[in-house]
Amino acid sequence: MDTHINNSPAVSIIIVNWNGIKWLEKCLTSLRAQSFQDFEIIFVDNASTDESVVYVRKHFPEVHIIESSVNLGFAWGNNLWCEHSKWKYIYLLNSDTDSSKNSLQELIDFIGKDPDIAIIQPQLLLMNDPEYYDAVATYWTYTTMLFYDGAYTHVWDLKYHKPCETYSIKGAACMIRKTVIDKIGLFDDTYWCYFEETDFCHRCWLSGYKVLYANTSPVYHAGWGASLKFENSFIQFHNFKNKLRTYFKNFSWLTLLYVIPMHFIVCTILIIYYSFKSHKKGVAIIKSLLWNIQNLSDTLEQRKKIQKNRKVSDYKYISRLMRNPPIKYYYYLLTDLKKYGKIR
Numbered sequence: 001m002d003t004h005i006n007n008s009p010a011v012s013i014i015i016v017n018w019n020g021i022k023w024l025e026k027c028l029t030s031l032r033a034q035s036f037q038d039f040e041i042i043f044v045d046n047a048s049t050d051e052s053v054v055y056v057r058k059h060f061p062e063v064h065i066i067e068s069s070v071n072l073g074f075a076w077g078n079n080l081w082c083e084h085s086k087w088k089y090i091y092l093l094n095s096d097t098d099s100s101k102n103s104l105q106e107l108i109d110f111i112g113k114d115p116d117i118a119i120i121q122p123q124l125l126l127m128n129d130p131e132y133y134d135a136v137a138t139y140w141t142y143t144t145m146l147f148y149d150g151a152y153t154h155v156w157d158l159k160y161h162k163p164c165e166t167y168s169i170k171g172a173a174c175m176i177r178k179t180v181i182d183k184i185g186l187f188d189d190t191y192w193c194y195f196e197e198t199d200f201c202h203r204c205w206l207s208g209y210k211v212l213y214a215n216t217s218p219v220y221h222a223g224w225g226a227s228l229k230f231e232n233s234f235i236q237f238h239n240f241k242n243k244l245r246t247y248f249k250n251f252s253w254l255t256l257l258y259v260i261p262m263h264f265i266v267c268t269i270l271i272i273y274y275s276f277k278s279h280k281k282g283v284a285i286i287k288s289l290l291w292n293i294q295n296l297s298d299t300l301e302q303r304k305k306i307q308k309n310r311k312v313s314d315y316k317y318i319s320r321l322m323r324n325p326p327i328k329y330y331y332y333l334l335t336d337l338k339k340y341g342k343i344r
Contacts, residue, residue: 010038010039010040010087010088010089011036011038011039011040011087011088011089011090011091011104011108011175012039012040012042012081012085012087012089012090012091013031013039013040013041013042013091013093014042014044014077014078014081014082014090014091014092014093015027015041015042015043015044015093015094015095016044016046016074016077016078016092016094016095017043017044017045017046017048017052017095018045018046018047018048018071019048019049019050019052020048020050020052020095020096021048021050021051021052021055023095023096023097023222024052024055024056024060024095025059026097026098027093027094027095027096027097027098027099028041028056028059028060028063030097030098030099030100030101031099031104032060033101034099034101034102034103034104034105035101035102035104035105036102036104036105036108039087039091039104040064040087041060041062041063041064042063042064042066042081043056043063043064043065043066044066044068044077044078044080044081045065045066045067045068046068046070046071046072046073046077047067047068047069047070047071053065053067066080066081072192073191073192073193074171074187074191074192074193074196075186075187075188075189075190075191075192075193075196076187076189076192078092078186078187079186079187079189082178082181082186083186085178086178087178088177088178089108089111089175089176089177089178090175090176090178090181090186091104091107091173091174091175091176092171092173092174092175092176093172093173093219094171094172094173094221096127096172096221096222096223097127097172097173097219097220097221097222098127098219098220099173099219099220100217100218100219100220101217102216102217103122103216103217103218103219106122106214106216106217107120107122107175107214107216108175110163110212110214110216111175111177111214114210115177116208116209116210117177117209117210117211117212118176118177118180118201118204118207118209118210118211119169119174119175119176119177119180119200119201119204119209119211119212120169120174120175120211120212120213120214120216121135121166121169121170121173121174121212121213121214122173122175122214122215122216122217122218122219123214123215123216123217123218123219124136124170124172124173124218124219124220124221125155125218125219125220125221126152126220126221126223127220127221127222127223128222130155130218130220131154131155132152132153132154132155132341132342133150133151133152133153133154133155133160133341134151134152134170134172134221134223135148135150135151135169135170135172135221136148136149136150136151136153136160136166136213137149137150137164137165137166137167137213138166138167138168138169138170138198139166139167139321139322139323140167140318140321140322140323141322141323141324141325142262142322142324143262143266143330144243144247144259144262144263144266145266145330145333146167146168146198147323147324147325147329148333148337149323149325150341151337151338151340151341152337152338152339152340152341152342153341153342153344154342160213160215161215162215163212163213163214163215164212164213165210165211165212165213165320165321166201166211166212166213166321167198167201167202167205167211167318167321168197168198168201168202168211169197169201169211169213170197171196171197172219172221172223173219173221174197180204180207180209183207183309184200184203184204184207184306184309185203186200187199187200188242188245188246188249188302190242190245190295190298191238191242191245192238193235193238194235194238194239194242195238195239195242195243195246196242198243198246199242199245199246199249199250202246202250203250203306203309205312205317205321206250206306206309206310206311206312206314206317207309207310207311208311208312231280232278232280232281233278233280233281233283233284234284236281236284236285236288237284237285237287237288237291238288239288240267240284240285240288240289241287241288241291241292243263244263244288244289244292245292245295245299247259247260247263248260248292248296248299248300248303249299249302249303249306250303250306251314252313252314254314255314255318264289267285267288267289270282270285270334271285271286273334328340
């Protein structure tokens with residue numbers, strides 16, 4: 001197996017699934033049709049009740065199946081296999097995707113050009129509206145909220161026809177260099193869902209690696225496949241919980257003097273806003289803050305480990321990865337980001 005790391009661009013594709021049987025035929029058939037075939041598929045099932053495992057075992061016998069008796073989330077599902085894999089690249093792929101024929105080959109060609117590239121995202125298009133991007137680049141903002149540049153914009157927008165650095169990728173489809181995982185780890189196990197890829201990308205940047213949008217052949221993403229089964233308040237809790245822990249772990253103490261107060265200001269504004277819209281969402285944000293207070297000692301322990309890998313200052317990478325969108329962006333971020341993308 002070690003020869004794969006040294007000599008061959010072989011790939012371990014990891015698909016974490018929870019009740020996603022409706023997507024599996026399209027996803028796995030598109031992988032069978034790839035022009036590049038030196039890969040394995042690891043199907044990690046998080047206690048599905050929809051016969052997903054039975055379906056894969058019957059129709060795609062070449063797929064390696066790992067079953068969990070409980071749903072331990074996206075982060076754990078990917079970490080489970082990555083810790084043991086000896087392949088050169090890890091490709092994380094959502095089950096609600098459809099990959100174009102050359103997507104895998106082009107990702108390998110791209111990431112192989114520069115050993116400092118830790119993780120890349122291909123061109124991600126909306127499965128049900130393929131003339132629009134699902135995601136392009138994600139940037140940091142002064143508000144501590146993220147700017148999803150290119151989301152829901154038209155594919156003919158020339159701005160997104162070339163690779164670019166990005167603060168974070170979208171975890172629906174991303175290729176990672178295995179040696180980077182060996183050095184800094186993959187996902188935080190406490191991130192049951194949401195923001196785990198952003199935390200990983202942040203650790204890549206401070207460790208001296210690069211994170212890029214690659215603009216390779218598209219992967220079509222249905223979006224919100226498993227998330228549609230969760231209440232929005234559940235999503236908000238994990239999103240804000242993980243976001244604050246990410247900042248605590250990864251930023252320098254000097255940067256945190258600005259980031260933490262600003263994050264609390266934003267949370268306060270949102271709690272007030274949601275008190276008029278959705279009481280549950282406001283409560284979820286409060287719970288996310290309380291969780292971080294209760295788990296601060298563990299966060300600080302993780303911070304010590306992460307900061308040992310630091311190679312560059314926050315300014316050196318954040319200055320390249322910061323954008324300041326107009327105020328209206330934040331309104332659409334709270335209401336309907338799709339509308340913002342299509343009116344730009």
